[in-house]
Amino acid sequence: xxxxxxxxxxxxxLHTILSNDEAVRGIFQLGSFAGAHAxxxxxxDLDLLLVVADEAIEQFDPSSAWREILGDVYAIDSYQxxxxxxxxxxxxxxxxxxxxxxxxSSFMHLNAWSNNPLAYGYNILYAASERIQxxxxxxxxxxxxxxxSEADFKQLVNSFRFKGMLAVTKAAxxxxxxxxxxxxxxxxxxxxxxxxxxxxxAVLPLFRPRLTQxxxxxxxxxxxxxxxxxxxxxxVTGIGxxxxxxxxxxxxxxxxxxxxxxxxxxxxxxxxxxxxxGRALKNDISWAMAVAVGxxxxxxxxxxxxSRSGASILIVLxxxxxxxxxxxxxxxxxxxTMLAAGGLKIFQALHHGGPATENWTQVGIGFVVxxxxxFVVVKWLLYYVQTHTFTAFxxxxxxxxxxLIGLLFVGIVS
Numbered sequence: 001x002x003x004x005x006x007x008x009x010x011x012x013x014l015h016t017i018l019s020n021d022e023a024v025r026g027i028f029q030l031g032s033f034a035g036a037h038a039x040x041x042x043x044x045d046l047d048l049l050l051v052v053a054d055e056a057i058e059q060f061d062p063s064s065a066w067r068e069i070l071g072d073v074y075a076i077d078s079y080q081x082x083x084x085x086x087x088x089x090x091x092x093x094x095x096x097x098x099x100x101x102x103x104x105s106s107f108m109h110l111n112a113w114s115n116n117p118l119a120y121g122y123n124i125l126y127a128a129s130e131r132i133q134x135x136x137x138x139x140x141x142x143x144x145x146x147x148x149s150e151a152d153f154k155q156l157v158n159s160f161r162f163k164g165m166l167a168v169t170k171a172a173x174x175x176x177x178x179x180x181x182x183x184x185x186x187x188x189x190x191x192x193x194x195x196x197x198x199x200x201x202a203v204l205p206l207f208r209p210r211l212t213q214x215x216x217x218x219x220x221x222x223x224x225x226x227x228x229x230x231x232x233x234x235x236v237t238g239i240g241x242x243x244x245x246x247x248x249x250x251x252x253x254x255x256x257x258x259x260x261x262x263x264x265x266x267x268x269x270x271x272x273x274x275x276x277x278g279r280a281l282k283n284d285i286s287w288a289m290a291v292a293v294g295x296x297x298x299x300x301x302x303x304x305x306x307s308r309s310g311a312s313i314l315i316v317l318x319x320x321x322x323x324x325x326x327x328x329x330x331x332x333x334x335x336x337t338m339l340a341a342g343g344l345k346i347f348q349a350l351h352h353g354g355p356a357t358e359n360w361t362q363v364g365i366g367f368v369v370x371x372x373x374x375f376v377v378v379k380w381l382l383y384y385v386q387t388h389t390f391t392a393f394x395x396x397x398x399x400x401x402x403x404l405i406g407l408l409f410v411g412i413v414s
Contacts, residue, residue, distance in 0.1 A: 019126045023056030026132040029123040045096035061101045075386040083113040198367035199374035229290040233333040236294025261306040263401035269394030281322040323385045
């Protein structure tokens with residue numbers, strides 16, 4: 001990851017190159033770095049708005065070659081607004097730059113934009129004409145960043161429920177079931193679920209672009225549809241989970257089902273990747289996929305050893321969704337599931353004598369450790385799936401299943 005000075009160096013290089021390009025009419029720095037008292041670090045992204053001559057717009061949108069002037073591109077995500085296009089770009093050295101591309105004719109009507117990105121603060125890096133500069137300076141005054149009110153904070157927390165991860169629940173749930181038998185200890189259901197909530201909360205910063213979309217672009221149809229699909233998947237899982245809770249469902253204590261689920265899931269990933277080889281995969285979530293993810297999480301809840309993330313990713317891969325899109329959606333759907341389950345268990349503990357019997361120190365330590373591990377693991381996973389398949393993950397599950405079955409036979413695990 002480049003040092004904290006990479007932002008200034010990038011802006012200097014960008015200004016040198018693009019200010020000499022007649023197609024570029026304006027360059028604006030947006031977001032965190034535009035504020036006089038911005039608190040940023042090496043992990044902060046860079047937000048830039050390029051105003052481009054109408055006759056040259058196709059050189060910048062949808063063409064992506066120009067972004068390589070700053071280095072090798074690792075991954076790109078893009079979406080269209082009514083007035084401009086956004087390209088979220090990761091470079092191979094870890095830099096994250098969000099490019100906003102607007103045609104000059106569109107920029108001339110800046111004050112009529114449904115979502116004016118300059119309203120949150122900006123710096124003018126380059127303006128080809130006084131007209132461009134005047135339009136920017138005459139736009140909606142910058143909105144100072146203030147700590148959120150209590151109402152805003154509640155809304156933010158509500159949005160957090162649609163962010164997060166599910167891949168590390170394999171480590172936090174399934175591997176816990178194995179560890180309990182190897183170490184011959186038994187953790188409470190509250191412990192197992194609450195530490196997964198820590199894992200979920202820790203990775204929220206990894207999904208800041210999507211969270212920003214939910215908070216500031218919620219009026220756009222594409223954002224509303226994606227959010228509703230997350231809600232649909234969560235509702236499917238939630239209703240099924242409540243029915244299981246009411247029915248008194250308990251996970252079996254025998255580790256053999258865990259081993260078999262690991263084996264089946266591993267074989268499933270290996271076969272799925274073989275079937276998908278050479279196929280064109282899409283990035284858009286369908287309503288059917290959202291329902292399938294909700295059902296997959298229920299399957300994981302019923303069969304110990306089934307990874308919630310693995311089950312949901314596997315099902316949408318088979319339905320034709322790309323690996324990065326499948327991973328992100330699986331993580332986002334997972335956070336309300338884990339937070340709801342953790343909240344329910346804590347509520348039950350507080351109202352049914354749990355505080356007197358629960359080892360809260362153990363719960364707290366587990367929560368913190370799970371959070372630290374999950375942040376590292378998920379950050380690596382999000383990069384990994386951009387350029388790799390899940391075949392290795394499938395073989396990993398098969399190997400763990402074989403090891404567990406072997407431990408069962410020799411009596412180390414009982």
